[in-house]
Amino acid sequence: MLTLLTVAALAADPAWIRDQVDPARIEADLRELTGEAELADGTRLISRSVKHPQIERAERWVVERFEAIDGLTVWTEAFDTSTSPYELHNVIAELPGTDPALAPMVLMAHYDSTASLDDGWDASTDPAPGADDDASGVATLLEAARVLSTWEPGFERSVRFVAFSAEEVGLVGSFAHVAALEASGETVHLALAFDPVGHNPGDSDVLWFSYDARWVAEADAIEALAEDAVDIDVTGVDQDLFGGDERSDHFPFWEAGMPALHIGTFPLPPSYHTGEDTIDQVDLTFLTEVVILATSRASAEAEPLEQVGGCSCNHAGSGGLLALALAGVLTRRRRELG
Ligand SMILES: [Zn+2]
16 A cells, blocks of 8 residues: 655745744835835825825835735725725735636735824824734735745645725725625635734733634634744634624625634734824734744645655655755746746
8 A cells, every 4th residue: 555645845834934934024014114114215104094195105005015026916906985085996916826716815904094093183194104003914914925925836726915905994995805706706715814913912922813603614723823833822712702803804704705814913002093003013023923824824725836746755854955956846847848
């Protein structure tokens, strides 16, 4: 009888992912999104409110950041809304899988912001840095995209990164996105919403997520992964135990019967939805663990391709080095095949 070794692609190995994730890139994204650092054109993003003129610059920033990553297909999705005087778009980037019949694995966050809990806040002029909520989530998507795009053999399943607009004014972007999916007969394999994931209350190193009873298997899977992959505790709570969770972009997916989890920190900090939600609210070490978790989960679900067919190496020890060498062989072979 033939004994088959279980062969795990390196890209599904959280240790490989940890090596690839770069906190400096995450921090650079956060600094630009929150106005801490100038953008390439010398401007600063003061606000990403849908009622602030810079919402258009914020959208362009997200597009440019995804477009700078090799291998991604990037597009925007317009939607009608009366919540803004500007034309709003979700920004979508996809790492195409080799099997287009498979529904995509989705990582998502929202790039709009608010400071509506500040007395007298004028959305059209006043700051809304939204560092934790939800620049942290957008930075998570970008770094996961950078890491996954470096896996040269690719993935069977597409990985889609969706940065929503108009979350803060009633999940408008995500409701429109899910309606468009339904209209075209599409669904998702699994959608993970990261909102917010940067603040680490009391240095507790606990990341929460909510799930609907329909998605218990998905909840169990991410908890199991977290035990090996990250240095934070990841705990899921059935939404029925706390009166339901309609607070983020996972909700339209639940309404449509599509599997999704809402990943975030709890309790929310005093800076939530105020002008005080600046970059100092974000624990970069904690956020880096969230990125490793997000990337590892997406990689595993997207079914990474092996470096070569029939390779019986595993990713431990010298097997990892062999795998890397074989990755080069496959790349060359692909080029020859044109
Ligand atoms: Zn949010």
